[in-house]
Amino acid sequence: MTATLVKNARPPLSGQAERARQSRRRSRIIALLFVFPALLLLGALVVYPVLFSIGRSFFDASGSRFVGGDNYTEMFSDPATLKAIRNTVIWVLVAPTLLTGLGLILAVLVEKVRWATAFKLLLFLPMAVSFLAAGIIFRLAYDEDPHKGVLNAAAVTVHNAFKGTAEYPTARARTGQDLTAGEDGSYRTAVNLGPGDTVTLPLVGVAPKDLPGGARPAYPAAHRRAAAGDLRGVVYLDFTPGGGGSPGVVDRKESGLPRMKVEAVRADGKAVASTTSAADGSFRFTGLAAGSYGVELPASNFAQPYQGVSWLGPALVTPAIIGAYLWIWTGFAMVLIGAGLAALPRDALEAARMDGANEWQIFRRITVPLLAPVLTVVFVTLVINVMKVFDLVYIIAPGQVQEDAAVLATRMWLVSFGGGNNQGLGSAIGVLLLVLVIPAMAFNVRRFRRSQR
Amino acid sequence: MNAIRRGLSSAVVQVFLVVVGLVWLTPLAGLLLSSLRSSQDSASSGWWKAFASPGQLSFDNxxxxxxxxxxxQAFWNTVLISVPATTLVVVVAALAGYAFAWLDFPGREPVFLLVVALLVVPVQIGLLPVAKLFGQLGLFGTIPGVVLFHVAYGLPFAVFLLRNYFAEIPKEMLEAARMDGGSEWRIFTRLVLPVGRPAIASLAIFQFLWVWNDMLVALLFADPSSQPLTVELQSQIRQFGSNIDVLAPGAFLSLVVPVVVFFAFQRHFVQGVMAGSVK
Structure with a gap:
């Protein structure tokens, strides 16, 4: 009824205008039908939750009491959450910088080889791998045991190549005999020996199976007389396999300890001569000036083997996880920067080359400044992604260092769902994450509006 | 002289890039070899020992x-989540993208700006409210719930990408189709979708990968009967070290599908990831 009345109240339209109006309304309804599913989902599952979280962040853990800004004050005073904020800052400062730098270097270099495409594919491949799988991969790689973790295996190999390995980490002097332990882990006799003396140095604590190959019994050497002017001795394992030996005596079956570093020291502690024991454990200092000496087995013989780095310990866990993140994202930075590189004006580069600029000058003075817009986009993109990093930290950091490795996203998860069950504080952390991406939001909107003009 | 120097520096570059390539390959090789070794072997030595004794390798795991x-079950759940979540995003976003690009309705400009603003909203902020909402709707802990969440958070980028691509379609093409009396639906299915295929392919690959690799969303929204491979594997991470014979092959299985997609659709894949990086 009403509709009819309204219609009649209007001035009569020509049939054509009426049809145009009707078809416009029809097309509007069709348009709304096209956008409706998207708007419904975005409204119910994105826009409404954002508003809900903002509101929820002003209520207490159970959601029954309004607490104003308390959750926000708590966020900046609770040590665990502060730690997460600090780690997120480290992530945001370090990861995008390293990635952009690495991506730039690789993008420039890869253009110089013929297999550039294959290289790009390989580096981009980790983008297809889930953070979970990458997490498992790097948890394996970072294993602290150098027999299992590839990184520590490499670290130990390099370390031992330069520093050498100690032959007898478990050996110690037989107590109650002549050797006394120094503070640094060395062993030394009293300073009462001189040229012409023979000394026996009993050690224990080496399992027979750990004896170096080629070790021979020490008995013959122990009973050889020193030549005049020589200070001789034998260092041996004071343990008879099968039992029956007596402590402090070189028994027939007891083995010498080869490759032991031995020093002759003066009373003031200064080493005057140094040698290494033979297969039967014997050693000999020749040409010593008359006087009294002591014999020392330096601590380097007994050093604990180098065990590598504690990658996933509290101190290094965040850098270690950032390392895994680099593995995933470097290809992305490289390919995006490479695309920017391909679009650079060739003549600018050629002109510089003609003027005799070297590659470094061209890179520094021309390539980088011209690439600045691309580098900015890559950097901003990485910052947004780094801010939300969750899975990698959650998977790689072992349980006991989760708190040391925490970032905002893992802290928010822990507080809201992982036992903390404080959804007020959890919502506040979520809102903080949202606030942190608002500059990027403004950047996107502005860039879009500009592109539409 | 210059030529020699150039040749030398090029050799240095080649060696450097080969080393970088090996560093990038090593973690994947480590996972593959670990997945082929028994738990005893993994407990006593590193995967590189398999090079010395290839007899350690078997498909037993x-x-x-x-x-x-x-x-x-978890593998199937991953498929059952990823495929609909990808399809739905493409369909819903294509409809909306066409409307934002070519149809007239009130509020078109401001609403689209809102979509652009939503591009960077972190999923974290949606977890708690949507969990409550799904609890009321009976969707919590179900596959449809996980799918809907992924669709909603994939939409801003999807609509943005497709609207911009569709907007490039020449106006004359659409006018001609309208003159011929085609309905909007007909124009959409017969003209817009085929023309937009490259963008749709990039979007589909990006979204598929995103959902397939997701752990966070499913960790909250899926229950044990609907959880995907990522969640099933992370539930075993606590015993890390003693169960490498389960984790390594599981992780490898989970990355086979994305890697195949990667090699099959390299170009679209790279474009999709590039375009979607703003998320």
Whole structure:
């Protein structure tokens, strides 16, 4: 009824205008039908939750009491959450910088080889791998045991190549005999020996199976007389396999300890001569000036083997996880920067080359400044992604260092769902994450509006 | 002289890039070899020992995995989540993208700006409210719930990408189709979708990968019967070290599909990831 009345109240339209109006309304309804599913989902599952979280962040853990800004004050005073904020800052400062730098270097270099495409594919491949799988991969790689973790295996190999390995980490002097332990882990006799003396140095604590190959019994050497002017001795394992030996005596079956570093020291502690024991454990200092000496087995013989780095310990866990993140994202930075590189004006580069600029000058003075817009986009993109990093930290950091490795996203998860069950504080952390991406939001909107003009 | 120097520096570059390439390959090789070794071997030595004794390698872990009903169920759940979540995003976003590009309705400009603003909203902020909402709707802990969440958070980028691509379609093409009396639906299915295929392919690959690799969303929204492979595997991470014979092949299985997609659709894949990086 009403509709009819309204219609009649209007001035009569020509049939054509009426049809145009009707078809416009029809097309509007069709348009709304096209956008409706998207708007419904975005409204119910994105826009409404954002508003809900903002509101929820002003209520207490159970959601029954309004607490104003308390959750926000708590966020900046609770040590665990502060730690997460600090780690997120480290992530945001370090990861995008390293990635952009690495991506730039690789993008420039890869253009110089013929297999550039294959290289790009390989580096981009980790983008297809889930953070979970990458997490498992790097948890394996970072294993602290150098027999299992590839990184520590490499670290130990390099370390031992330069520093050498100690032959007898478990050996110690037989107590109650002549050797006394120094503070640094060395062993030394009293300073009462001189040229012409023979000394026996009993050690224990080496399992027979750990004896170096080629070790021979020490008995013959122990009973050889020193030549005049020589200070001789034998260092041996004071343990008879099968039992029956007596402590402090070189028994027939007891083995010498080869490759032991031995020093002759003066009373003031200064080493005057140094040698290494033979297969039967014997050693000999020749040409010593008359006087009294002591014999020392330096601590380097007994050093604990180098065990590598504690990658996933509290101190290094965040850098270690950032390392895994680099593995995933470097290809992305490289390919995006490479695309920017391909679009650079060739003549600018050629002109510089003609003027005799070297590659470094061209890179520094021309390539980088011209690439600045691309580098900015890559950097901003990485910052947004780094801010939300969750899975990698959650998977790689072992349980006991989760708190040391925490970032905002893992802290928010822990507080809201992982036992903390404080959804007020959890919502506040979520809102903080949202606030942190608002500059990027403004950047996107502005860039879009500009592109539409 | 210059030529020699150039040749030398090029050799240095080649060596450097080969080393970088090996560093990038090593973690994947480590996972593959670990997945083929018994738990005893993994407990006593590193995967590189397999080069010395190839006899250690066998597919036993994989056949054990395929007999593990929790794992196979989780694998199917991953498929059942990823495929609909990808399809739905493409359909819903294509409809909306066409409307934002070519149809007239009130509020078109401001609403689209809102979509652009939503591009960077972190999923974290949606977890708690949507969990409550799904609890009321009976969707919490179900596959449709996980799918809907992924669709909603994939939409801003999807609509943005497709609207911009569709907007490039020449106006004359659409006018001509309208003159011929085609309905909007007909124009959409017969003209816009085929023309927009490259963008749709990039979007589909990006979204598929995103959902397939997701752990966070499913960790909250899926229950044990609907959880995907990522969640099933992370539930075993606590015993890390003693169960490498399960984790390594599981992780490898989970990355086979994305890697195949990667090699099959390299170009679209790279474009999709590039375009979607703003998320």
């Amino acid at each position: 994989y056949s054990a995995l395929l007999k593990n009903s929790g794992m196979t």
